[in-house]
Amino acid sequence: MNSRVSSMEDVKDSIQRSQPRVFKLVLLKFFLVFLVLGVGFSLFSMYMARHIGVRDIVLQAQSTFKPCFEEQGSLDRWIRPPSTLMHSMSDEELLWRASFVPLVKKYPFERIPKIAFMFLTRGPLPLSPLWEKFFKGHEGLYSIYIHALPSYEANFTSDSVFYKRQIPSKVSEWGEMSMCDAERRLLANALLDLSNEWFVLLSESCIPLYSFNVTYKYLSKSVHSFMSIIDDPGPYGRGRYNENMLPEVNISQWRKGSQWFEVSRKLAVSIVKDTVYYPKFKKFCRPHCYVDEHYFPTMLAIESPHLLANRSVTWVDWSRGGAHPATFGRFDISEAFLRRILEGHTCSYNNRNSTICFLFVRKIAPSALEPLLELAPKLLGFG
Numbered sequence: 001m002n003s004r005v006s007s008m009e010d011v012k013d014s015i016q017r018s019q020p021r022v023f024k025l026v027l028l029k030f031f032l033v034f035l036v037l038g039v040g041f042s043l044f045s046m047y048m049a050r051h052i053g054v055r056d057i058v059l060q061a062q063s064t065f066k067p068c069f070e071e072q073g074s075l076d077r078w079i080r081p082p083s084t085l086m087h088s089m090s091d092e093e094l095l096w097r098a099s100f101v102p103l104v105k106k107y108p109f110e111r112i113p114k115i116a117f118m119f120l121t122r123g124p125l126p127l128s129p130l131w132e133k134f135f136k137g138h139e140g141l142y143s144i145y146i147h148a149l150p151s152y153e154a155n156f157t158s159d160s161v162f163y164k165r166q167i168p169s170k171v172s173e174w175g176e177m178s179m180c181d182a183e184r185r186l187l188a189n190a191l192l193d194l195s196n197e198w199f200v201l202l203s204e205s206c207i208p209l210y211s212f213n214v215t216y217k218y219l220s221k222s223v224h225s226f227m228s229i230i231d232d233p234g235p236y237g238r239g240r241y242n243e244n245m246l247p248e249v250n251i252s253q254w255r256k257g258s259q260w261f262e263v264s265r266k267l268a269v270s271i272v273k274d275t276v277y278y279p280k281f282k283k284f285c286r287p288h289c290y291v292d293e294h295y296f297p298t299m300l301a302i303e304s305p306h307l308l309a310n311r312s313v314t315w316v317d318w319s320r321g322g323a324h325p326a327t328f329g330r331f332d333i334s335e336a337f338l339r340r341i342l343e344g345h346t347c348s349y350n351n352r353n354s355t356i357c358f359l360f361v362r363k364i365a366p367s368a369l370e371p372l373l374e375l376a377p378k379l380l381g382f383g
Contacts, residue, residue: 079109081193085145085167091185098188099273113197115219116190118145120172120182121204123152126366128162130207130373133383135161138212143196147172147186177282179292183259187268200262205327205363206314207372209342211381215359223350224309225264228257229301240294242284248277249298257297260314260362270303271296309348315341315358330367338379 172182285291316325347357376383
C-alpha cells in the first residue's frame with residue numbers, strides 16, 4: 001500500500017516538473033509563428049511599396065516639389081497642338097494665351113503651315129459630307145474648329161474630320177458684340193496650334209469652290225489677307241458712326257465689310273490681343289450699328305491696311321435685296337450656276353489681274369447637298 005502511494009506521488013512530481021517545459025515549448029511555437037507572420041508581412045509591404053507606393057510617392061513629390069529651376073523638357077512640349085480642343089480657360093485667359101508671339105521669326109523646327117477652317121454655326125453642319133470630300137487626303141495641311149451653341153453636341157463619328165473639333169462656346173447674336181467675341185474665340189483657339197498660318201471664317205451654309213490644293217496654294221501664295229474694308233458714306237456706313245469712338249477712331253477711318261474673312265497669323269494675333277478698339281466698339285457700336293460688320297474692318301484698316309486685299313474670298317448674292325443675301329437650295333444648283341461663280345469674275349491677286357476671285361460660296365441650303373455631290377467631281381475638282 002505504501003509503495004503504491006509513493007508511486008503516485010512520483011508521477012505527480014513528474015507531471016509538475018514537466019509543465020514548465022511544455023509551457024516553454026508552446027510559447028516558443030507561438031513566437032516562431034508570430035515571427036514568420038511578421039517577416040511575411042514585412043516582405044509583402046516592401047513589395048507593395050516598391051510596385052505601387054513608390055510610384056504614388058514620386059507622383060506626389062513631383063506635384064508638390066518646386067525646384068530652383070524648371071526643366072523645360074523637349075521642344076515638342078511647346079510646338080505640339082493641344083491634345084483636345086475642350087478646355088476650362090475663360091475668354092480672358094484664352095485671348096491672353098493666344099496672343100503669345102515668338103520674337104525669333106525663324107522656326108527652329110520643320111513647320112508645315114496649315115489653314116485653320118473656323119466654322120461659326122448655331123448647330124449641325126448639314127453640308128459636312130461635301131467638306132469631307134474636300135479635306136480627304138490632305139491631313140496635316142489643315143485644322144478645323146467649330147463654334148456652335150453651348151447646348152449643341154455634335155454627333156460626328158470618329159472617322160470624320162469634324163470629330164471632336166468643337167471648341168468651348170457661348171451664345172452669339174447676329175449684329176451684337178457677342179458675334180465678334182465668337183470670332184475672336186475661334187481665332188484664339190486656332191492660334192494655340194503654332195502650325196496654323198491662315199485663318200478662314202465660314203458658316204454652316206458655306207461650301208468650297210475649288211479643290212483643297214487650289215485653295216491652299218491660293219492662300220499660301222497671297223501677300224494679302226482677304227477682308228473687305230469699304231468706306232461707305234451712306235447711312236449703312238458712316239451713318240452708323242458714333243462720335244464717342246474718338247479719339248481711337250474718327251469718321252474718316254470708319255470702315256464696313258463682310259464678316260466672312262481670311263486673315264494671316266499676324267492679323268489673327270492683332271485681333272485677339274486688341275484692347276484699344278474693342279471697348280469702344282462694344283460700348284458705342286450698338287444696337288443697330290451691326291458691330292460685326294465694322295469692328296475688324298475698321299481696326300485692321302487703321303493698324304495694317306497694307307496687308308489687306310480689300311475683298312472677301314466668300315461669294316454671296318445680294319442682288320435680291322433685303323438684310324440677308326440670297327439662299328440657294330436644291331433646284332438652284334446646276335452646272336450653269338456654278339460656272340457663273342467660277343468664271344464670271346475678275347479681281348486683283350498679288351497686284352495682278354486674276355479670274356479666281358472666290359474660294360467659297362455662301363448661303364447654300366441643306367437641300368443642295370445632293371446635286372453638289374454629283375457636280376463636285378466635274379466642276380469643283382474633288383469628290
